[in-house]
Amino acid sequence: MDRAPGLSVRLKLTFSYAGFLMLAGAVLLGAFAGFLGDYRERAQDAGEVVIAPSGTELLRDFAPAAAGAIVFLLVFGLAGGWILAGRMLAPLTRLADATRTAARGSLSHRIELEGRQDEFRELADAFDGMLARLEAHVAEQQRFAANASHELRTPLAITQTLLDVARNDPNRESSELDERLRVVNARAIDLTEALLLLSRTDQRSFSRDDVDLSLIAEEATETLLPLAEKHDVVIETSGDITPTIGSHALLLQLTTNLLHNAIVHNLPEYGTVEVSTAVGPEDAVLTVENTGDKLSPHVVATLTEPFQRGTGRVRSDHVGAGLGLAIAKSITQAHDGTLSLSPRAGGGLCVTVRLPTTARQVT
Known part of the structure; x- marks a missing residue:
């Protein structure tokens, strides 16, 4: 079906990971700033001498460091998210490659995804099983077509020989029925040879x-x-x-x-x-x-x-x-x-x- 262009799953996972990391960092920095302010107020209420900057000075000194930390988390989140998403989606890439290979007519390819059992491995194993069944089914059909064609060649050739002998017999008059039989038998022979050729090409059993x-x-x-x-x-x-x-x-x-x-x-x-x-x-x-x-x-x-x-x-x-x-x-x-x-x-x-x-x- 036709779909509008969109972002890849890997890019979506990257943005999600980076956004979550930035949000967590912002919450952490906000909590740290709030903790510093609360600590200063409680110390002043207790009559303790607090050598700490005022709120304005705290904001001025803390904001650049917080902004730098947020930028670092963004870059780190994008890079880490891209790498992690690539590793997580690598099995899907292999599955897509195997699907394209099968679509081109090659059913012998298998994914054989290594590693411990998970959802991706289950999907890959199921796909390999489907390819194995399809390959066996197609091979069975090809063998049937080839065997049937081989079996038909002999009786058709005999029929053609008998018709030729009857046609060349000087003591027998050729009829319209004889000619029709020859045409039908010739087409049957052509069909048999065509089925054999079709089976041969499907198996790709030829030199290049x-x-x-x-x-x-x-x-x-x-x-x-x-x-x-x-x-x-x-x-x-x-x-x-x-x-x-x-x-x-x-x-x-x-x-x-x-x-x-x-x-x-x-x-x-x-x-x-x-x-x-x-x-x-x-x-x-x-x-x-x-x-x-x-x-x-x-x-x-x-x-x-x-x-x-x-x-x-x-x-x-x-x-x-x-x-x-x-x-x-x-x-x-x-x-x-x-x-x-x-x-x-x-x-x-x-x-x-x-x-x-x-x-x-x-x-």
Whole structure:
């Protein structure tokens, strides 16, 4: 939720500690001054000779010392409060760092806060327990997807072989049903391979090398150029050398998915796709922008979910398995990057991928 800016908890604790220390000091100094005045009056009433200054002289001599003591207490309270508040809130800082790490998709990190049991340790232990359960649950889902995909590959391949044999049999006439079966089986194979790739990227089980996003964009463009010509789409590429670190195969798959999506979900004719790469201060940026139907922000926000497609954006062929953008997002996150989608004002979609540059790559 949106909140107005305010002071940090550490600063609030610092001011509270310093204010309380100043108040205690002021009360102590006031009590001391009152004690001196009361002592002088009682001594005079008893007829004792009191070598003490008058009230005016006492105030004049005592005020500078009191003011100095108050200033000292203020400085000491601010410095001490800042240090003490930092020590007290250090566990919350570690908890916030662990939360941000988990939000980036890494569930293996644990806080493991040392020390005796208290409220902060209880919170950290509960958070570690939650991360452990989430990691186990996600790992179980990934294993299920991978195992199911592996199990499906063999029967689908056998079915495809049987359909090809039937198609090439000179003694048998090919029918429309045969062609539909081949198309459906081919899409099932594509879906199986996509699920395997999605499981692989989620587990981050790949090696990292120096790569150039501009060369990867050119390679993906050359591969999909026949498809673009078939759909009457013009591809425009631009950009300088854009270095990053990652898997060449996965980043090529990422770019190919984005480019394929931009070609297929485009205008019926005279459509365009713009592919560009650039190097920012901290990021290597890949942008794929295409013409097409107008999309609402609500629809765009769901396009990276598995099996989600925008209304009216699916053609009769080359529709894929509905995992193209989901796989692209998964590959991006596995490379410690971000993928963002935004609708174009004139229709179509703009996809921006930001990956760490070589200098700030996290391994």
